[in-house]
Structures are given as structure tokens and as C-alpha cells.
Amino acid sequence: MPYHVCAQGVPLLTATPGPAGETYSLDVQTLILVTGLAFLPGLLLLTTAFTRIIIVLSIFRQALGLQTTPPNMVLAALALALTFFVMRGVIAEEQRVAVDPYLAGNINFHQAVAAAQPPLQNFMLAQTRKQPLHLFVDLSGGEYKTPQDVPFAVLVPAFATSELETAFQIGFLVYIPFVLIDLAVASILMSLGMIMVSPTLIALPLKLLMFVSIHGWTLILGSLAHSFAGAGG
Template structure:
């Protein structure tokens, strides 16, 4: 799993830095020069290196926005609230589970990027620009397949440009459209998943009210019932399986 995660980060790193590399590479501007006193050797820091170092701070968040992680973590968080559990499972467990499922969902994209871009680049067969160009199509195809028309049209209109083919849409437009679509899909799945637990809460509250037990909190009775129902129907298997199949 750790090797697959490293491959994921390396492959997506090539895609995320495409705009940075393309913008900075032609210029080749040098912003820092230092002349050694004895040998006269010059050390320079160009714009491309500076932008790459700066991009590293935003890399984890950008990677998560370009994968299935957003939808999965939101649905799992809604599930925890629907069960009535505040801190169980912990946030770290949910994030780790969402990350593992994201790697599983995107294994096809990761394999394509590894074969087409990462391995040739590490072997020295292609340049960085060629590796970026080879890594873009699998990631772009994944995001376009999951992006809804309304968010995509919205951000295309906000960009003020027109594109004849979705394949020509830049990542600066595609990434926010994809993230917005993931939010919509996650909330739809969460709403449908929330309904059975709400019905249990309403049933327990009605029964307690009819018995005159108005001082007893409905949560005290409904929580074990919801946990019993969730475990008896293998809820985690159903939820994770539904999330994985939703990307197909």
C-alpha cells in the first residue's frame, strides 16, 4: 500500500505541476545569483524551481481535489453524523479509510500514469515536459467522467473562454468543476443514506411520547438500535461498495 501511495503522489505530482512547468520553463529567468569568492562558481535559483517549491505546500490539497477522496470522506462524515456518533470513528480513521478507498478506485488511472509517464521519466527516456503531457490524459479522462455539466459550464463561463472539445479544457477550470460535482454527488448519497436513520429516530421519539416518557432522550434508545441495524446489514460493506461503484 505504501508503494502504491508513493506512486500515486508522484504520478499526480507530474499532472499538478504541468501549468507551473509550462509557464516557467520557456522563460528560464534567474532571480538569485551568487558568485563564489575563490572559484568564481555561480549558483542560481530560477523561477521554475521557486514555483515548484511553492507548489509543494499546496500539493496535498490539490491531489485530494483531483481524486475520489472528496466524495468518500464527505459521505463517511455524513454517515457518522447519521448514526449519532460524534467522534467515532475518529477523523484520522475516516481519512485513512477514504485515502485507501481512493487509491483502490483510482488504481486504473494510477497504473496508466505510472506506465506512460512516471516510469519512462525515472528511466530518463523522456523529459519532464513529455512526462507531464503523458500523465495528463488518464487524470483528465477520470475527472471529465465524474464532472457534471452544470459545474463545468459554470466555470467555463467564469473563465471567459470557449472550448470546442472538453479535452482542451485546462486544469484550472476542470479541477474546481470536478470538486463541485463531487460535493453535489456526495451530498446526494448522504441524503439517501440519512433517511433510514431519521426514520428510526422518529419512531423511537413517537413511541416514547406515546408512553409518556418525555424525560427520556430519544437518542439514548435510538443509538443502539441504529448501531444494531447498521451492523446486522453489514453497513460498512454496503457503504464502501456503493461509493466504489458510484465512480463507475
């Protein structure tokens, strides 16, 4: 007689005794769930402030002229830390209305998921531009009376597109001072006839000196955090 290994009422694994030993079969619902978990980190990052922060930091590293410094792991960790501070209001609200009641047994899992959606939805709507939102609403073929009626399947790509646009705009502003330094150094070297000297060799320490003297990391991280002003609660 077959028997099941279950979790939360969902059969995870079915074992059927037979003459050649037990035969195991995996439930289709479980297979879909396990497969979906692989995409969960990406979906979580697309619905938070991480996208904007990591892109701006990557553009800044390129503008500074350092290809691998800071390393990708350091930039990702720094972006995650700043994302937590930006999203702390949303996280606290979700814990109050969804996580704590679920752990206390007052609501079930589906009710907890439904209760956790409004804080995150409000955060994304506050950062989503009208053009990307209208684009994905048109692509979905739906009609919604208010932005709050837009489903997550439409809001998430609109939010991610808005974050890309905002990140590139901030990255452009970050890039300008370093480009001016590169142009100034290149012009001086050409006027001195030192065409064999790489402008990067001279410009890099000057850019580092300028960046350190103005406390650049504090300035960039603070500006990124304030670009979400009011969205994180």
C-alpha cells in the first residue's frame, strides 16, 4: 500500500512497495514549487530597492576606472545592506500585519500572503513611473480603476523598468565629474606633448583623491537612500 511524506498537507513524496522494492514518485505540485524556489531570489530583488542600488554602484565603479575594485561580492553585500535600511519600514509593516499573526496561528498561509502584499505594493507604486506602468497595463490588456488594482504580475515588471530608468539617470549624474577629470587630464597631457602617457594613469589617482576628500561613499550611499524618501515608511 502506498504511503506519503507530507508537509503542510501537501504530499511531497509517494512511496509504493513493489516486488522489486519501493518505487518513489514526486508530486507535480511539489516539483513546481521546488522549481519556483530557484526564481524566488530574483523575484524578491525585483520588488525591492536592490536593483537601483546595485546598478548605480556598478556604474560608479566603472566611472572611477576600477574594473574589479570593489569586488562584485562587496558591492552586492553593500547593496543588500542598504536595501535593508531602505525597506525597513515595509519589512516592519509586513511583519506586523502578516508574519506575526501567522506565527501566532491567527491566520493561515494564504491570508498571510494576502496581508503582506499591500505594504510592498505601496512601496513599488511610489517608485513606479507612469510610462512603464501604462506600457505593461496595455500589454496585459486589463483595465484598472486605480493603481492599487494593478496585479503584481503587471506591477513588478513596471517597477523593475522604472528602477532601471532611475538608476541610469543617477548613474549619468555620478559619471559626469569623473569624465570631466579624464578630459582635463587628457587635454593637459596633449598640450604638454606627452601623448605616450596614458591619461588613465594620471587621472585615476586624482579621481581617488577627489572621491576620498569629499567622503564619496557616504555621499553616494546617502543619496541613494534618500532617492527612496518616503517610500520605505
